[in-house]
């Protein structure tokens with residue numbers, strides 16, 4: 250009997266990359282591969298990479314660099330790098346040179362070509378590099394090995410047209426291409442048939458969904474269609490761009506019963522000067538107005554955001570504007586980032602890059618403020634009764650279950666593991682900065 254070939258896959262970055270890894274696993278499974286967490290046992294090691302900031306890139310160089318020894322011991326091993334790093338025109342030659350033991354490079358637009366590329370390596374023994382500049386129409390019908398049986402990511406569009414001046418994504422993911430509403434609804438229906446209760450609709454800017462399609466369905470219409478799929482209980486979506494949030498969408502958020510009361514709305518900065526140089530195309534005032542409108546239409550909605558410190562030219566006064574916006578909105582939580590220059594983006598060329606110590610000092614201050622607010626907002630939940638989708642056993646205390654509320658807050662509570670994948674009701678008894686504690690009702 251021929252032994253099954255095993256693949257080890259590491260995924261960096263956003264949910265879009267996680268979803269791509271599910272497709273990669275689906276394709277490999279069709280090729281007869283099994284999967285292993287142990288790189289030493291693998292015949293194929295694949296790094297699905299992210300280039301949005303420098304840190305994850307550095308990790309890939311470090312970790313893949315260390316695989317040189319393993320490759321020397323096991324010459325048949327295939328090592329591949331895919332995703333956003335090789336997709337960068339300026340990074341690819343560096344990868345090729347610095348990681349000579351890597352056999353395979355492909356990008357974000359040609360994942361479906363993986364089986365063919367692997368066959369080529371096996372047939373020729375040569376390094377294979379295939380990067381396409383643009384994706385074009387989304388490829389439908391690819392297999393996927395889903396990482397959960399009760400919740401799933403559904404990509405509704407690829408790419409981004411916004412060109413925020415700090416961001417590499419439009420260069421590596423290409424222009425916006427929406428999937429057809431029919432393809433999306435069919436995928437959601439088939440997930441529901443398989444027992445999935447929660448879907449998260451994914452795109453770099455879901456609010457511009459459909460602008461490139463012949464049909465006139467927009468994102469608000471798509472939510473309505475997904476809301477009608479029997480078996481789906483909760484609908485989430487990410488990411489939203491403040492400039493594209495329409496009144497129609499805000500009304501749908503309040504009206505559609507399956508759409509969860511949570512909006513992730515990256516603000517990035519609180520100063521109009523900085524927002525303008527970031528090319529975000531909204532003002533602080535406009536952002537605050539959206540928040541007002543959303544809160545008045547969807548009572549109890551939780552708001553989360555992304556915020557960056559140390560953008561070129563960010564003065565003390567600009568940073569103070571970010572802190573005051575954070576106070577004024579009262580986000581439930583925030584992802585905070587230190588600005589990281591990305592080759593090829595306009596912000597890299599801007600004058601007045603902020604020194605590292607200043608960036609660090611600012612992020613500490615921002616995190617401290619946001620933690621205080623997160624705790625206060627969580628404390629306001631104590632005594633309430635909430636619906637929770639049970640996700641698994643808690644990592645820190647395996648006697649506890651962990652799950653998420655509709656508002657996307659993590660809740661820990663005692664209960665039987667049979668409940669994993671179920672919707673349960675929980676009474677909140679205590680609050681921490683990043684989670685709530687409760688008991689089953």
Ligand code: 5AD
Pocket residue numbers: 301302415416417515517555556557586587588589590591
């Ligand atoms: N440096 C730091 N953070 C960045 N982000 C995007 N590009 C950069 C960069 N060059 C952050 C933004 C975005 C999130 C996904 O990553 O806040 O919303």
Ligand code: SF4
Pocket residue numbers: 409410411412413416417418419453454490
């Ligand atoms: Fe990057 Fe801006 Fe597009 Fe988001 S909207 S992916 S930050 S360019």
